[in-house]
Amino acid sequence: MIDKKWIGYTGPEVRFDIERGRLKFFAQAIGESNPIYLDQAAAQAAGYRDLPVPPTFLLAADLDSNELFSTLAKMGVPLGRILHGEQGYTYYKPVCAGDSVTVRATISDIYDKKNGALEFIVRDSTVTDASGELAAEFRSVIVVRN
Amino acid sequence: MPEQKAINVGDVLPEVKLPPVNRTTLALFAGASGDHNPIHIDIDFARKAGMPDVFAHGMLGMAWLGRLLTNWLPQSQLRQWSVRFLGITNLGDRITCSGRVVEVFEQDGERRAKLEIQTANQDGEVRIAGDAVVSLS
DSSP states (O other): OOOGGGTTOBOOOEEEEOOHHHHHHHHHHTTOOOGGGTOHHHHHHTTOSSSBOOTTTTHHHHHHTTHHHHHHHHTTOOGGGEEEEEEEEEESSOOBTTOEEEEEEEEEEEEEETTTTEEEEEEEEEEEOTTSOEEEEEEEEEEEEO | OOOOOOOOTTOBOOOEEOOOOOHHHHHHHHHHHOOOOGGGTOHHHHHHTTOSSOBOOHHHHHHHHHHHHHHHSOGGGEEEEEEEEOSOOBTTOOOEEEEEEEEEEEETTEEEEEEEEEEEOTTOOEEEEEEEEEEOO
16 A cells, blocks of 8 residues: 555656657657647747647646656656546647746645555646746556555 | 638547558657566567556657647747646557537636547547647737
């Protein structure tokens, strides 16, 4: 069982630079063909500063920094046992290529079901832009198969 | 900007149909998303973890649902959304993303719609289900 002391743990601030090439790679990997996600001129014609970050992309901040997986390792959770349970996003400001954002995650809950056969880790992350304003929030629920 | 369309309860979003999931898709998504968990790209690791083979990242399915939403209206109108991953998407699965408008309401000074969205495989088994709130203003 995961030690409940991890509830309330807040990880370090992670700086994440949004790169245009990475966004194109992501768009291609998900089969996106809408030019606003692939072509800077099309994005600007649609009113964006540059390629917009697609709706699910910001989790990459958590993954590139290895913050999510290293936190799980510290909690004693093996990667082979995890499944993604839930994911949600709330948006306040657009984030585009060329932006640099800061992401910080807090473990807001840990609970179990089926007498501990399944454990759930709830992580809430904030995304702030270079001016310090909240751009987005996201929540991840990780399921651990024991 | 696309012209404003009338949106009503019961409206159905144009479906997004994906080709069968293959290993290349998973390898590319691992790199692009930053999720390098070997359970999605390394069959040896997956088998040691008790799975018969690698399987799709949940976030790949959610990214496809993102396409469903942004194909339908500009991303700047997407306020919030969340999904539950109900079942594994396997190699070879042919996923269809679908959604419909279930409510139109006022919130924070704007007209909004609530959508129910899902992915389902070729057997009609729902793999991911969730909802989204979009601005209609």
